[in-house]
Amino acid sequence: MRFEMNANTESREVQKQNVSGVECTRCIYDARIPRISFDEDGVCNYCRQYEEMNQEYPTGDEGRKMLEANVDEMKRAGRGKPYDVVIGVSGGCDSSYMLHLAKKEFGLRVLAAHFDNTFNSRIAVENIQCVLGELDIDLYTHVVDNAEYQRIYRSFFEASVPEIDTPVDLALAAVHYMAASKYGVKYIWEGHSFRTEGISPPGWFYMDAKYVQSIHSRFGDGKIKTLPMLWMHRWLKWMVVDRIRKFRPLYYLDYDKEATKTFLADAYGWQWYGGHHMENRTSYFVNNYYLPKKFGIDLRFSELSALIRAGQISRDEAMMRIAEEKPFDEEILIEIKHRAGFSDVEWESIMEAPLSHYTHHPTYKRRFEQMRPFFYLLYQAGFVTKSFYEKFCVLKDDEVDTKNLFEPVRGADRERPAIQAPERSPSDGKLSRQAPHRESAA
Numbered sequence: 095m096r097f098e099m100n101a102n103t104e105s106r107e108v109q110k111q112n113v114s115g116v117e118c119t120r121c122i123y124d125a126r127i128p129r130i131s132f133d134e135d136g137v138c139n140y141c142r143q144y145e146e147m148n149q150e151y152p153t154g155d156e157g158r159k160m161l162e163a164n165v166d167e168m169k170r171a172g173r174g175k176p177y178d179v180v181i182g183v184s185g186g187c188d189s190s191y192m193l194h195l196a197k198k199e200f201g202l203r204v205l206a207a208h209f210d211n212t213f214n215s216r217i218a219v220e221n222i223q224c225v226l227g228e229l230d231i232d233l234y235t236h237v238v239d240n241a242e243y244q245r246i247y248r249s250f251f252e253a254s255v256p257e258i259d260t261p262v263d264l265a266l267a268a269v270h271y272m273a274a275s276k277y278g279v280k281y282i283w284e285g286h287s288f289r290t291e292g293i294s295p296p297g298w299f300y301m302d303a304k305y306v307q308s309i310h311s312r313f314g315d316g317k318i319k320t321l322p323m324l325w326m327h328r329w330l331k332w333m334v335v336d337r338i339r340k341f342r343p344l345y346y347l348d349y350d351k352e353a354t355k356t357f358l359a360d361a362y363g364w365q366w367y368g369g370h371h372m373e374n375r376t377s378y379f380v381n382n383y384y385l386p387k388k389f390g391i392d393l394r395f396s397e398l399s400a401l402i403r404a405g406q407i408s409r410d411e412a413m414m415r416i417a418e419e420k421p422f423d424e425e426i427l428i429e430i431k432h433r434a435g436f437s438d439v440e441w442e443s444i445m446e447a448p449l450s451h452y453t454h455h456p457t458y459k460r461r462f463e464q465m466r467p468f469f470y471l472l473y474q475a476g477f478v479t480k481s482f483y484e485k486f487c488v489l490k491d492d493e494v495d496t497k498n499l500f501e502p503v504r505g506a507d508r509e510r511p512a513i514q515a516p517e518r519s520p521s522d523g524k525l526s527r528q529a530p531h532r533e534s535a536a
């Protein structure tokens with residue numbers, strides 16, 4: 095028997111279960127994770143999804159063979175071109191390891207691509223330099239206009255949405271395509287690993303170019319000139335005309351992040367920067383301050399749950415680690431306020447402002463849903479990832495339950511302001527803050 099935590103009958107259903115029913119018996123996800131459901135063993139749908147992906151992307155000898163077959167195809171596709179593959183570099187562990195893998199282990203001709211949002215940490219820059227230098231890999235860089243990026247950055251704070259890094263994440267994707275398109279490269283490697291990072295639950299975050307433009311038009315001056323944008327027409331051109339595919343090599347490997355960090359340090363003088371995505375100062379700020387304090391989102395839930403599923407840590411260890419305080423360097427908060435141009439008083443009102451959600455703003459989401467059959471073909475042919483197809487095309491916006499999206503999560507510092515639809519939208523009460531599941535189920 096399955097049940098959805100968002101159903102009205104949930105508390106009665108929960109009581110029927112042998113298990114606690116609000117907490118997964120395998121990972122550390124609980125009823126506050128969007129769209130979670132539990133089966134009769136008390137195992138959540140995200141753990142089951144992991145099992146499916148594990149079957150689809152085997153590791154070991156089988157994974158190695160699949161990886162090698164893909165690499166052979168990349169070499170064929172690269173004939174007559176200066177490079178076989180584009181790899182985005184951030185100075186982080188995943189991208190640095192991919193450079194090593196592609197060039198040293200598979201003999202691919204690599205073009206590294208980097209989007210500089212001018213917030214890079216010193217360690218990140220040094221990591222990029224030492225790994226690229228050692229491997230003799232060319233670098234394609236796009237630097238955004240500092241003032242323009244800061245205005246866009248500020249708009250996202252003003253909009254009170256959680257996706258502060260969305261303009262950068264999309265720009266990264268666009269820069270990879272720009273590099274590939276310029277040199278006729280047919281493959282882009284992505285460093286995502288569902289085994290170490292997990293799959294973030296649909297509903298928390300969203301991204302597309304139209305969303306970025308809507309936010310910046312409504313809360314800023316709307317001018318976007320140097321930030322690379324993944325506009326629908328450009329993206330379709332890169333996929334359909336240039337035939338540029340995405341590939342995630344780490345899916346086929348027994349990827350142990352801790353061991354990889356040690357390896358990179360020994361082989362390349364690479365330095366650890368103290369936490370996931372901490373190579374970038376805005377990401378550090380968003381993950382360790384903004385999301386937990388304002389939205390009650392602690393991304394460690396996702397990462398630690400993934401590590402449990404992959405058998406890399408125990409549930410008990412994860413519970414201990416999630417209880418630890420998130421490290422935060424107050425200097426970064428001062429820097430962020432300064433760069434986004436907020437006074438202390440303005441910043442306080444940003445942190446207290448009612449929460450907003452992407453469904454309150456114009457996006458491509460509806461078009462993605464309408465174009466579902468087309469994107470299915472693109473997914474089948476390796477142009478878009480399965481997670482894009484499922485989250486953006488299959489999952490319908492009106493099925494996203496925004497009601498309980500930002501419930502307090504363990505480790506969050508305080509109660510958050512209620513999520514609120516913009517004044518121009520009719521308020522049907524669906525988005526108002528409800529009592530947390532825990533209380534209603536008790």
Ligand SMILES: [Zn+2]
Nearest residue numbers: 118121138141
């Ligand atoms: Zn689970």
